[in-house]
Amino acid sequence: MLAFAGGKGGTGKTTTALAFARELAAGRAGEASGRSVTVVDADVDMPDVHSMVGVDRTPTVLECPRGRPAPSLSGVRVAPAPPGDATDAFEKTLFELRAADRPSAEGRPTGARPRCRVVVDAPCGGGPDAARPLAAADGVVLVTRPTPAAVRDTAKTAAMARALETPVVAAVVVGNHPPRALEDVLGAPRVVTVPLVDGDPLTAPAHRTAMGRLCKGLRRGRHLFTE
Numbered sequence: 001m002l003a004f005a006g007g008k009g010g011t012g013k014t015t016t017a018l019a020f021a022r023e024l025a026a027g028r029a030g031e032a033s034g035r036s037v038t039v040v041d042a043d044v045d046m047p048d049v050h051s052m053v054g055v056d057r058t059p060t061v062l063e064c065p066r067g068r069p070a071p072s073l074s075g076v077r078v079a080p081a082p083p084g085d086a087t088d089a090f091e092k093t094l095f096e097l098r099a100a101d102r103p104s105a106e107g108r109p110t111g112a113r114p115r116c117r118v119v120v121d122a123p124c125g126g127g128p129d130a131a132r133p134l135a136a137a138d139g140v141v142l143v144t145r146p147t148p149a150a151v152r153d154t155a156k157t158a159a160m161a162r163a164l165e166t167p168v169v170a171a172v173v174v175g176n177h178p179p180r181a182l183e184d185v186l187g188a189p190r191v192v193t194v195p196l197v198d199g200d201p202l203t204a205p206a207h208r209t210a211m212g213r214l215c216k217g218l219r220r221g222r223h224l225f226t227e
Helices: 013-025 047-051 087-101 126-135 147-165 180-184 205-220
Strands: 001-005 037-041 074-080 119-120 139-144 167-175 190-194
Touching: 001 126, 001 205, 013 047, 013 074, 013 119, 013 139, 013 167, 013 205, 037 047, 037 167, 047 074, 087 119, 087 126, 119 167, 126 147, 139 147, 139 180, 147 167, 147 180, 167 180, 180 190, 190 205
Parallel strands: 001 119, 001 139, 037 074, 037 119, 139 167, 167 190
Antiparallel strands: none
């Protein structure tokens, strides 16, 4: 289970999480295609994943942990965020999803990483709501714009993930920027640049190509388990 996180809103984090899930479901990471990937909305205060893909607000992830199909994204299911007063139940559900996302120990190749079939769109900031999905995830993908303020805030998110003992496995920079300059700043082993595009990023070939690179990079880094 991977969490997509950032320090500021408006960076394209939710779009990136959805696009990554679509590429993973399509088999762009070297896994077998035809299996769905669930995107869990972890923002209990301002949930928006469901509205972006045309899925009803209910049932939430508590009633339907594997979500419902996103009409416009093949292979992607969306599980809307729970009510803000159900944080304990939500935390329990996240850890259950992580456990289910991991292949059984029997027959698992030595050193293999969990298979990723759950992507969590984490809320921004540094409070408990932002920490909850990071603590449950197997790894964190940071999403930022290339501005100094956005990078500073994202670096704080990276530090929070490491404090929770969840590794930062990649960073996505939305906008034209030399990716290597941010590897040390964010502590990310790989950085992928996603170009800004006119119109809907989810329909842009350049955006999809970048997500394909992210999937393949995570697979090479053994952050995706392949059967």
